Amino acid sequence: MTRRVAVIGGGWAGCAAALTLAQAGCRVSVFEAADRLGGRARTVTLDDRELDNGQHILSGAYTQTLDLIARVGVDSAALLRLPFALDCPGEFTVRCPRLPAPWHLVAGLAAARGFSLREKAAALRWAGKALGGAPPAARQTAAEWLAGQPQRLRERLWEPLCIAALNTPPARASAASLHAVLVASLSGRRANSDLILPRVNLGALFPAPAARRIAELGGSVHLRTRVRALTAARDGVTVVTATAAMPFDHAIIAVAPQHLKPLVRAIAALDATVATVGALAFEPIATAYLQYPPGTRLDRPMLALAGQPAQFVFDRGQTHGQDGLFAAVASAASALIGQSRTAWLDAIERQLTRVARLPRPSWRRGVIEKQATWSCRPGIVRPGTRTAHARVFLAGDYLHGAYPATLESATLAGVQSAQALLEAS
Numbered sequence: 001m002t003r004r005v006a007v008i009g010g011g012w013a014g015c016a017a018a019l020t021l022a023q024a025g026c027r028v029s030v031f032e033a034a035d036r037l038g039g040r041a042r043t044v045t046l047d048d049r050e051l052d053n054g055q056h057i058l059s060g061a062y063t064q065t066l067d068l069i070a071r072v073g074v075d076s077a078a079l080l081r082l083p084f085a086l087d088c089p090g091e092f093t094v095r096c097p098r099l100p101a102p103w104h105l106v107a108g109l110a111a112a113r114g115f116s117l118r119e120k121a122a123a124l125r126w127a128g129k130a131l132g133g134a135p136p137a138a139r140q141t142a143a144e145w146l147a148g149q150p151q152r153l154r155e156r157l158w159e160p161l162c163i164a165a166l167n168t169p170p171a172r173a174s175a176a177s178l179h180a181v182l183v184a185s186l187s188g189r190r191a192n193s194d195l196i197l198p199r200v201n202l203g204a205l206f207p208a209p210a211a212r213r214i215a216e217l218g219g220s221v222h223l224r225t226r227v228r229a230l231t232a233a234r235d236g237v238t239v240v241t242a243t244a245a246m247p248f249d250h251a252i253i254a255v256a257p258q259h260l261k262p263l264v265r266a267i268a269a270l271d272a273t274v275a276t277v278g279a280l281a282f283e284p285i286a287t288a289y290l291q292y293p294p295g296t297r298l299d300r301p302m303l304a305l306a307g308q309p310a311q312f313v314f315d316r317g318q319t320h321g322q323d324g325l326f327a328a329v330a331s332a333a334s335a336l337i338g339q340s341r342t343a344w345l346d347a348i349e350r351q352l353t354r355v356a357r358l359p360r361p362s363w364r365r366g367v368i369e370k371q372a373t374w375s376c377r378p379g380i381v382r383p384g385t386r387t388a389h390a391r392v393f394l395a396g397d398y399l400h401g402a403y404p405a406t407l408e409s410a411t412l413a414g415v416q417s418a419q420a421l422l423e424a425s
Contacts, residue, residue, distance in 0.1 A: 002027050005421065006239045006248040008227045008263065011039020012407055013395040014254030015210040016068055016414025018219065021252075024422055028219035029248070030211070031239065033226035036203055037211055040256065040372055041407060043203035046289065046365045052202045053367055054287045055314050055327045057164075057302070060194035061184040062408040064415060065206075072209035078200045080301060080319055084108070084186075084193040088304035089355040092156050101190045102131060119150050123157070131187045136175035139378045142166070145175035160304060160311050166376040166404045167283045167331045174378045180402040197301055199319050230392070231266045237391050250424070252417050254395040258282070258371055269388040276383050280398060285372035286310075286333040288348045291363040292324040303355055309336055310348050313355070328352065333368065341366045373405035374398045385417040390424060393417045 003026045007018040010032030018028045036042050044053045058065060058079070070076070084104070085095040092114025096104040109123050126149055136145045142162045146154050154170075162170045165181045185193050198205050211221045229240040230251055237251040255263060257277045264270045288310065298315040305313055310328040317323040328348045330336060336344045345366050352358055374397075382400040385393050395417035396410065403409035 003250060003421075004248045005029070006031065006237065006246070006251045007254055007395075008230065008239065008251060009039065009254035009256075009259075009395075010034070010037040010207065010211075010221065010223070011254060011256070011396075011410065012041055012065075012206060013397060013410040013414040013417075014039070014252070015207050015214075016064075016411040017252045017254060017395045017418040018214050018221075018414075019068065019072065019210045020415050020418035021421065022214045022217040022219045024418070026219075026422075028214055028217075029239075029246075030214065030219070030221045031225050031227050031241070032221070032223050035224050037207035037221070037223070038203050039410075040369060041202050041410075042207070043201040044367070046367070047363070049289075049322075050201055051289060051327075052287075054285050054369055054372065055312075055329045056198065056202060056407060058196035058198070058407065059185050059192070060189070060196060061192040062196070062406070062411075065408050065411045066196075068210070068411055068415075069206050072206060072213050074200075074205060074209055078198065078205060080197040080199050082195045082197070082301070084195055085300070086157070086161075086304050087300055087302075088114075088156065088306055089299070091304075091306045094157065096193060099190065101187055101193065102128075104190050104193065105131075105186050114156070115153065119153050122150055123153055127182075127186070130179060131183055135179045138174075138176055140175040141378055142168075142170040142173040142175045142178045145178070146170060156306070163331045164311055165406075167285060167373045168376045168404070169332050172375065172377050174376050174380070174404075176378070177376050177402075177404045181404065184402070195302065197314065197319050201320070227263060229266055230263055232269070232389050232391050234391075250391050250393065250421050252393045252395050252414075252421065254414065254417075256371065257374060257396060257398045264392075267389055267392065270392065273383050273387055273394070276381055277398065280380065281375040281377070282371040283331075283373050283375045284333045284337060284368055284370045286330040286336050286344065286366060286368045288328045288330075288345055289363075289365045289367075290326045290328070290345075290349065290352065290361040292326065292358060292361050294323045296324040296358065298326070298356055305351050305355065307351060307354075308347070309333060309344055310351055313352060326352065336368065337370065376404040385413060385420045393421050 096108035
């Protein structure tokens with residue numbers, strides 16, 4: 001008998017779950033409240049320009065995400081793979097050569113520019129201990145873990161990496177999660193440390209082709225369809241929208257964690273899970289898009305930025321063919337929430353003039369995702385894919401796992417949720 005499964009939420013976790021189920025022969029229906037798939041990593045239209053709601057970097061260690069992208073037929077040319085490098089013009093440069101791990105990191109740190117010999121030796125000692133030793137204590141913050149490093153190393157290298165990887169300031173970020181990211185990216189295969197930049201908008205990278213494949217396999221994707229409630233009985237679940245109540249054998253809930261509680265209010269078995277998820281805090285991400293004259297280019301597709309508020313800038317002319325368009329990203333951007341958009345766009349514009357000779361942009365827009373990710377703090381409790389109700393499963397980047405809130409944690413959770421459902425009797 002073919003299982004009928006509802007997937008509620010069409011972000012990367014929901015699409016990964018739905019694709020896995022459809023390929024296993026289930027009849028899948030995806031329900032997405034927005035007019036596009038992708039969730040918090042989606043394509044948006046700003047003044048008739050097709051952009052993304054935030055700039056995302058993939059890592060060579062994102063094996064699940066890269067496998068799914070390949071599985072839906074996206075050509076490898078849609079991804080720009082670069083050896084790990086951090087270039088901050090006028091400040092420092094770290095570039096890892098194509099050597100086996102961990103020698104690529106050793107060579108990259110030894111040859112780094114902008115740091116003294118003492119600082120480079122300290123970085124090498126710390127990295128060797130961090131990658132080869134036991135993980136930090138569960139209650140330790142990243143700031144505490146990094147405290148022994150020279151101040152310039154912390155401020156220029158390790159703390160920006162923490163903010164980029166965890167979207168959480170080091171003073172309240174989990175050292176154990178930062179350790180897991182560094183180990184996954186910088187040890188093992190050398191290719192794990194590669195930085196991978198999308199060359200197409202996020203919707204075209206996975207969610208849209210996944211939807212096409214789901215439809216080819218007999219499933220359906222319902223956009224602009226908000227699920228108002230989910231009810232569950234011993235023999236199935238019911239998805240309630242504004243116009244219908246539809247029965248299914250199982251449901252995977254793949255909405256953002258802050259939307260879980262109102263959705264499952266009628267399922268008492270999930271009360272404990274709702275309480276666990278309700279304890280999560282959130283962090284914002286701000287992205288500034290700035291259009292410069294055609295032919296304006298950065299030295300590299302991605303540069304690090306010194307100071308505040310942004311940490312990185314991307315040249316979308318070099319990746320997406322959008323000549324002269326730069327995207328600057330400010331992770332853990334709580335300080336920007338109370339500012340006017342004009343004020344923080346001005347601040348980012350000034351940052352960019354310190355890395356390149358630039359005229360005034362002809363167009364600029366700012367996007368803030370106020371609850372872009374959950375705050376990756378020490379000791380937080382995260383639920384698993386299975387719930388106390390046998391017919392209901394969870395998928396999302398906030399579920400238990402080694403990674404913080406990344407595309408990889410989302411796709412891993414989606415696939416694992418689908419596999420748990422398929423294994424259920």
